[in-house]
Amino acid sequence: MRATKINIFAMILLLCPAQAALAGEALVFKPVVSIYTDADGKGFLAPEDVACSAGSIVIADTGNDRLLRYELQGNEVRYAAQFTAPQLQSPIRVQRTAKGEVWVLNGKTRRIVRLSEAGQFLGNFEMKGGPDWASVVPRSFRIDREDKVYVLDIAGGALLVASPAGDFLRQIALPAEFGSFADFVVDSGGTIYLVDSVNARIHSASREAQRFSPLSKSLKEQLRFPAYIATDNGGNLYLTDQNGGKVVVVGLDGSFQGKKSDRGWKEGMLNYPVGLCLSGDGYAFVADRNNNRVQVFR
Amino acid sequence: MRLRSDFIVPSLALLLCLGVAAAPQAAENKFNLKEGAKGKNCLSCHDNFEEILKKPFVHTPLKNWDCTGCHNPHASSHGKFLDAEAEEICVSCHADIFPDKPASSHKVAVEGGCVKCHDPHAAANRANLHVGGNGLCFGCHKAMGAKVGAAKFKHTPVEKGCVSCHNPHASADGPVLLKEAVPGLCLKCHDPNRQVFQKQHGDYEVAKAQCTSCHDPHGSGRKGLFYDTVHAPFDKKMCRQCHEQPTAEKPFKVKADGYKLCMGCHNNMVNEALLKRRTHWPIVDRVGCLNCHSPHASPEAGLLKKPMTAVCAQCHADTVEWHASLKVKHSPIAEGQCTACHAPHAANQVFLLKEPSVITVCNGCHEWGKHSTHPLGPDFKDPRNPNLTVDCLSCHRSHGTGHDKLMHAASQTELCTNCHTKFGR
Structure with missing residues (x-):
């Protein structure tokens, strides 16, 4: 009996750190620095996304049809390179693969473009063996840690998953009753979180799930028009509220955890933000679209 | 002296019988009311009721001289010495006008506004209605009255009366007080098995279709009671341009998905939209053009499914609700003209x-902006942000802020010192 009690106590102790990891502290969102220009002083125009990893970021300077790479050293940001290509029109999403490739969703042609680490055009991504790729309209896409490719296809009404080589693996139908899905994110465990911008709701599907389930009730009281979602893989989801000019944190149970920032022009404030990237080492990068800048928070 | 039980029991029974017999009499007049006290005597003061009572339709309590059925003769906490609140007093007798779980209810009836339609005492019209026929309904539903009056092609049931199709109080089954949901209601008069009916519908099986998606039940300027804006192929009965044959397994299946179906005719328009830097996402989703447009007929210009604000609010409800909640409104939005500033299909600019x-968009209406303004344009940097230049949205928010002149700040001083910080306190 005594041994059983000790075992239960030990199990609780073992589980506690896991619980803490599930509901970790959200970032404070203290402004660190804002990035406005390239090396020549040319300002950003309506940037919509940022891809980040420890040490560097790639910015989708949407209005200027280009990507910009910056290196991070502590709280300092240094310009590294600019990528332009005829295929880089109105880049609205940017992702990096484990191999260092940079993938971009061309907002004009609605095709996913692959670039090398140095910015050289490698070709358009095409999913093989799934729905007719020419009919697919990617609204957003993500690449996970294993380089699997996830595409939000609003024409087919499904989220498509492909292997790193582009072979179709599976699809999950988008929930039937919805307003408009603008974005999704895949966490380190393979769970997909999907955002319905119109109803301000999050739906989720675990790694093996065949369909999405509602994660949250409508968050309309806290979010006007969520446009983008990110995860810190520590129990928090971050959504940019485009029309509300803020970032909102939501727990994995769908509960509202708080808002970060406010609408405005001054540094630290956001004006129609879109893309958001969490570097994993305590930094958050926000594409502050209508302020024509990217802001770094921690 | 001891009373014998064989005497007590019959005596008690007799007393009980007498008591029971006398009870109703006492209850009927427990206050020793004078004759006529419940109503007839009221006429001694309310002598105008002699005229009222001459009207052909008299409310039953009044006809029975039971004024106290509704009024308290001594005191009341409700207007007109009523015995209860208006929404309670009528349903105390007329409870059956509301079904248990109504699919729709008339707001005025639910709120107890019975006397807005009915005279509680007497009237010249059946059911004590103030006005006979459709005139009563059109007293509030003025736009509908004007529309029905102006319609070149009339719907016979409307001529007979709104109550041909609508229940004036509440409906158990139908939306908008319809006695039954469409198409069931329509099929009560229109037999879908008739040859002429089938021919008019291109031999498509439409008995389960939503008739009111094409036909205006209140009358129309177009033959067939179609809504005023009709899609050309539909008007020419070229159903097969978009749909499968009527004999096909799925006759209503369209020949292509989403916007691709519409490209057959609207090729240039769709291509132009798809080549812009920003396409409105609903155009390229699985529903496509039909997110906003009706494929057959519509009362709205451009075959919009609903009035423009309602169409845009399908996705942009937050913006529409926000603007509606504000006192200071931007007139194009208030007038439902979102396309005054936005391109609905595609554009090269943010916000479409x-x-x-x-500045050019605003100057389209605000002409003075061309000659007399605060410095605006690409040559004037916004002091708050090195990547912004001063434009109209630097000071105003087009969808409203709650402040005067759609300004970002409550006062002009606060607004100006946002940038001109040296003048701030």
Whole structure:
């Protein structure tokens, strides 16, 4: 009996750190620095996304049809390179693969473009063996840690998953009753979180799930028009509220955890933000679209 | 002296019988009311009721001289010495006008506004209605009255009366007080098995279709009671341009998905939209053009499914609700003209603005902006942000802020010192 009690106590102790990891502290969102220009002083125009990893970021300077790479050293940001290509029109999403490739969703042609680490055009991504790729309209896409490719296809009404080589693996139908899905994110465990911008709701599907389930009730009281979602893989989801000019944190149970920032022009404030990237080492990068800048928070 | 039980029991029974017999009499007049006290005597003061009572339709309590059925003769906490609140007093007798779980209810009836339609004492019209026929309904539903009056092609049931199709109080089954949901209601008069009916519908099986998606039940300027804006192929009965044959397994299946179906005719328009830097996402989703447009007929210009604000609010409800909640409104939005500033299909600008410059969009209406303004344009940097230049949205928010003149701040001083910080306190 005594041994059983000790075992239960030990199990609780073992589980506690896991619980803490599930509901970790959200970032404070203290402004660190804002990035406005390239090396020549040319300002950003309506940037919509940022891809980040420890040490560097790639910015989708949407209005200027280009990507910009910056290196991070502590709280300092240094310009590294600019990528332009005829295929880089109105880049609205940017992702990096484990191999260092940079993938971009061309907002004009609605095709996913692959670039090398140095910015050289490698070709358009095409999913093989799934729905007719020419009919697919990617609204957003993500690449996970294993380089699997996830595409939000609003024409087919499904989220498509492909292997790193582009072979179709599976699809999950988008929930039937919805307003408009603008974005999704895949966490380190393979769970997909999907955002319905119109109803301000999050739906989720675990790694093996065949369909999405509602994660949250409508968050309309806290979010006007969520446009983008990110995860810190520590129990928090971050959504940019485009029309509300803020970032909102939501727990994995769908509960509202708080808002970060406010609408405005001054540094630290956001004006129609879109893309958001969490570097994993305590930094958050926000594409502050209508302020024509990217802001770094921690 | 001891009373014998064989005497007590019959005596008690007799007393009980007498008591029971006398009870109703006492209850009927427990206050020793004078004759006529419940109503007839009221006429001694309310002598205008002699005229009222001459009207052909008299409310039953009044006809029975039971004024106290509704009024308290001594005191009341409710208007007109009523015995209860208006929404309670009528349903105390007329409870059956509301079904248990109504699919729709008339707001005025639910709120107890019975006397807005009915005279509680007497009237010249059946059911004590103030006005006979459709005139009563059109007293509030003025736009509908005007529309029905102006319709070149009339719907016979409307001529007979709104109550041909609508229940004036509540409906157990139908929306908008319809006695039954469409198409069931329509099929009560229109037999879908008739040859002429089938021919008019291109031999498609429409008995389960939503008739009111094409036909205006209140009358129309177009033969067939179609809504005023009709899609050309539909007007020419070229159903097969978009749909499968009527004999096909799925006759209503369209020949292509989403916007691709519409490209057959609207090729240039769709291509132009798809080549812009920003396409409105609903155009390219699985529903496509039909997110906003009706494929057959519509009362709205451009075959919009609903009035423009309602169409845009399908996705942009937050913006529409926000603007509606504000006292100071931007007139194009208040008038439902979202396309005054935005291109609905595609644009090269953020927000699908029609022009590259916000200033040009605003100057489309605010003409004075061309000659007399605060410095605006690409040559004037916004002091708050090195990547912004001063434009109309630097000081105003087009969808409203709650402040005067759609300004970002409550006062002009607060607004100006946002940038002109040296003047701030």
